[in-house]
Amino acid sequence: MNATTDDNELTTVHSEPQPDREPVLSATGLVKSYGRVEALRGVDFELYPGEVLAVIGDNGAGKSTLIKCLSGAASPDSGTLRLDGREVHFRDPLQARQAGIETVYQTLAVTPALDIASNLFLGREIRKKGPLGTVFRLLDTAGMRRVAREEVQQLGITTLQDITQTVETLSGGQRQAVAVARAAAFGSKVVILDEPTAALGVRESGQVAQLIRRLRDTGLPVVLISHDMPLVFELADRVHVQRLGRRVAIINPSTSTMEDAVAIMTGARSV
Amino acid sequence: MMADRTGVSAADLPPGTDETPRRRRGNPVQELLHAHPSLGPLVVLVLAAIVFDLINGRFLNPTNLSIMLQQVAVIGLLALGQTIIILTAGIDLSVGAAMILVQMVMAELAVSNGIPVILALVLGLLVALLTGLINGVLVTRFGVPPFIGTLGTLGVFTAVGLKYANGQTITPPTSSLLLWTGKFINFGSFHITVGVLLMIVLYLVVGYALGRTAWGRHVYSVGDDAESARLAGIRTGRLLVSVYLVAGLVYGIASWVQIGRVGDASTDISSTLNLDSITAVVIGGVSLFGGRGLVLGTLFGALIVQVFQNGLALAGVQDLYQQLAEGLLVIAAVSLDRWIRKVRR
Numbered sequence: 001m002n003a004t005t006d007d008n009e010l011t012t013v014h015s016e017p018q019p020d021r022e023p024v025l026s027a028t029g030l031v032k033s034y035g036r037v038e039a040l041r042g043v044d045f046e047l048y049p050g051e052v053l054a055v056i057g058d059n060g061a062g063k064s065t066l067i068k069c070l071s072g073a074a075s076p077d078s079g080t081l082r083l084d085g086r087e088v089h090f091r092d093p094l095q096a097r098q099a100g101i102e103t104v105y106q107t108l109a110v111t112p113a114l115d116i117a118s119n120l121f122l123g124r125e126i127r128k129k130g131p132l133g134t135v136f137r138l139l140d141t142a143g144m145r146r147v148a149r150e151e152v153q154q155l156g157i158t159t160l161q162d163i164t165q166t167v168e169t170l171s172g173g174q175r176q177a178v179a180v181a182r183a184a185a186f187g188s189k190v191v192i193l194d195e196p197t198a199a200l201g202v203r204e205s206g207q208v209a210q211l212i213r214r215l216r217d218t219g220l221p222v223v224l225i226s227h228d229m230p231l232v233f234e235l236a237d238r239v240h241v242q243r244l245g246r247r248v249a250i251i252n253p254s255t256s257t258m259e260d261a262v263a264i265m266t267g268a269r270s271v
Numbered sequence: 272m273m274a275d276r277t278g279v280s281a282a283d284l285p286p287g288t289d290e291t292p293r294r295r296r297g298n299p300v301q302e303l304l305h306a307h308p309s310l311g312p313l314v315v316l317v318l319a320a321i322v323f324d325l326i327n328g329r330f331l332n333p334t335n336l337s338i339m340l341q342q343v344a345v346i347g348l349l350a351l352g353q354t355i356i357i358l359t360a361g362i363d364l365s366v367g368a369a370m371i372l373v374q375m376v377m378a379e380l381a382v383s384n385g386i387p388v389i390l391a392l393v394l395g396l397l398v399a400l401l402t403g404l405i406n407g408v409l410v411t412r413f414g415v416p417p418f419i420g421t422l423g424t425l426g427v428f429t430a431v432g433l434k435y436a437n438g439q440t441i442t443p444p445t446s447s448l449l450l451w452t453g454k455f456i457n458f459g460s461f462h463i464t465v466g467v468l469l470m471i472v473l474y475l476v477v478g479y480a481l482g483r484t485a486w487g488r489h490v491y492s493v494g495d496d497a498e499s500a501r502l503a504g505i506r507t508g509r510l511l512v513s514v515y516l517v518a519g520l521v522y523g524i525a526s527w528v529q530i531g532r533v534g535d536a537s538t539d540i541s542s543t544l545n546l547d548s549i550t551a552v553v554i555g556g557v558s559l560f561g562g563r564g565l566v567l568g569t570l571f572g573a574l575i576v577q578v579f580q581n582g583l584a585l586a587g588v589q590d591l592y593q594q595l596a597e598g599l600l601v602i603a604a605v606s607l608d609r610w611i612r613k614v615r616r
Binding site: 103105109124127136137138 | 484485489491498505562
């Protein structure tokens, strides 16, 4: 590893210019510190319509902090965030969600004791029509189950048969599918997936890859944070490489190799 | 390691052939109790009732059942409020203190200050809501663990109640609305009080709110995993405050039922009320770790404690053995809960 790369201003970026398209979600100069640790040191970020953008980087490169800033789980100390060209400030995940950004966290953020349908609608429950719903706040359980079933079918998730099963009875891959289905059902602008295959076996990872493809086919742009290089190179249209709190490169997976990506990511090669 | 995986793409495997083992098949009893957390307490309740009736034939006669129901009303209500808090993985040690304070406020205002009883009741319930608000704010805004926060308010509410009441016992006139909760409603030889009826109604209302509304789902979700609930978009702080408020209101109604049952308001009501309410919840199969259990279970739990106390008394067993039985039941219930939770990965 070159000792010198740390000090270089690695701002050169390999990417085809995208002059005719406006990014859906973009960030400029994001800075975020935790105490004396500078997790983000001025990160730029663009996500274009309909693409799968992978974010890769070594541990401590600032991937998760970047994602937290994009999804409202953390707010940057400085820098701007734009959604559809308009500047946005998210104070909590709920605000980002309301703006149309859905995030599938590594922890999945599901409630194991509740069933699949309840998890899909958690925090966005539908009530019965009429006074039963408005006065007595009665949930439209049947309606939510119907929509949940449709959503699961649309995404071609064959592993979730019974929508009334509690999530704690599901395998890791099935839980991931629940979380992705929730994001797909409600994400109107962007879906962010944080390490979707980290806890999964080979077969289940494959199913999640299928799921991400279907998600992209619906037209939603996807941000994919992953350590899983084969997955990244298989799915991503562009790869954002994060290193030491900055974006050091954007790689085109069809012209670059995994070795290139890893070299840039670890600082073995400067861009 | 990475090189191994580049060749075989996981995504090429056909979907829908999920070979992951569904769930390792555990003990069927464990599975059943996991799916139905109130089943265990129900079985214990029925068995205990049968055994005590075999020992003493008077146990299951309507008069004795009526007495047990009347005696269970106050603890049943306190345990109901406690249940909602425990479902969020919290705990409330200040229930008894809040009840002392609220009943003294109600009685003092109505009897000593001559305020219209209905107004005194409303003000008492407002004080009850205030106690809940204080606990809720301590837990959410100040981040104090519920155990410690409510241990603190236990002292505060008790002291304020004692100071306010000046150590006196207040006896409302027999016609007072304060005593309405002690009024009998007779069904043949079976006679319950308005207080018992109030308890049943509140169990139905809270059971509905927990099981059929979004608020209830959120209570379970926050209790199961607060961080996941937050990331899923639930405003957990606001939800927790609402939980402590609802519990406070239930304690307020319990205070009214207590005045009606005893016939007066005094500060020297049992100091074991806090723990008794928790005992009922735990025996009722509601998990102290949050997110699991039903108010129906709590009702069974409160009844079990009552059945043991009454049954052992009828069987002529010494007081200390009642305490022993209660203690063993709590230990058994919590151990059972730990075992049942192991079903989950």
